[in-house]
Amino acid sequence: MSATRVIVAMVGLLVLAGCATAPRTDSPASDPLDSWTHRQQILSRQPAWRMTGKLSIQTPEEGWFASVGWEQRGEQFTIDLRDSFGRVVARIEGDDQRVMLTRHDGSTARAASPETLTRQLFGFALPVSGLRYWVRGLPGARVDSEALAATRRLDSSGRLKHLEQSGWSVDYQHYQDAEPVALPGKIAVAGHELRVKLVVEAWETPAVSAQWR
Numbered sequence: 001m002s003a004t005r006v007i008v009a010m011v012g013l014l015v016l017a018g019c020a021t022a023p024r025t026d027s028p029a030s031d032p033l034d035s036w037t038h039r040q041q042i043l044s045r046q047p048a049w050r051m052t053g054k055l056s057i058q059t060p061e062e063g064w065f066a067s068v069g070w071e072q073r074g075e076q077f078t079i080d081l082r083d084s085f086g087r088v089v090a091r092i093e094g095d096d097q098r099v100m101l102t103r104h105d106g107s108t109a110r111a112a113s114p115e116t117l118t119r120q121l122f123g124f125a126l127p128v129s130g131l132r133y134w135v136r137g138l139p140g141a142r143v144d145s146e147a148l149a150a151t152r153r154l155d156s157s158g159r160l161k162h163l164e165q166s167g168w169s170v171d172y173q174h175y176q177d178a179e180p181v182a183l184p185g186k187i188a189v190a191g192h193e194l195r196v197k198l199v200v201e202a203w204e205t206p207a208v209s210a211q212w213r
Contacts, residue, residue: 035158039181047074050204058195059124124194134170137184167191178203
């Protein structure tokens with residue numbers, strides 16, 4: 001092989017090696033506040049979603065553990081709580097005006113809100129109305145923007161890391177891939193002598209909620 005061909009071959013190998021070993025350069029990260037605003041806009045256009053996971057509730061006296069399935073369609077929601085055998089032991093369903101709990105034996109209880117219902121039945125008010133938003137990494141409805149800005153912490157991707165609202169402290173410990181944006185995978189909520197932990201196993205956010213009919 002001629003010297004010229006050897007040089008050309010060596011240059012070619014060096015170029016290929018550089019292409020193989022050069023670290024990937026992602027586009028520069030946008031401002032977290034801009035990303036946060038963009039996330040809120042995207043999620044606000046998705047009023048229908050499903051989530052399954054594991055839920056734990058701890059009070060000063062005792063604790064509860066269950067598998068949870070949550071389906072939200074606008075203001076309407078259905079929450080199934082299952083035991084370790086996968087049996088539905090309780091279903092909470094309703095909207096922003098009324099809510100009903102159905103036990104595994106078919107008995108029911110009703111109230112104007114899930115917080116009122118859970119307080120009547122269990123002695124504590126589970127913040128379902130807030131969790132509806134927190135579980136997707138959003139502040140609850142009717143939020144005080146100044147109070148939110150004072151307590152909110154974002155990560156470098158513009159996702160919530162910490163939030164305080166209505167006497168509740170919400171910490172986001174993990175996010176998981178989802179479409180069209182990453183969604184919380186592990187959440188810890190504390191307040192009002194109650195601790196709630198949620199580990200999300202799967203998200204489903206179809207573009208058209210009518211697909212579930």
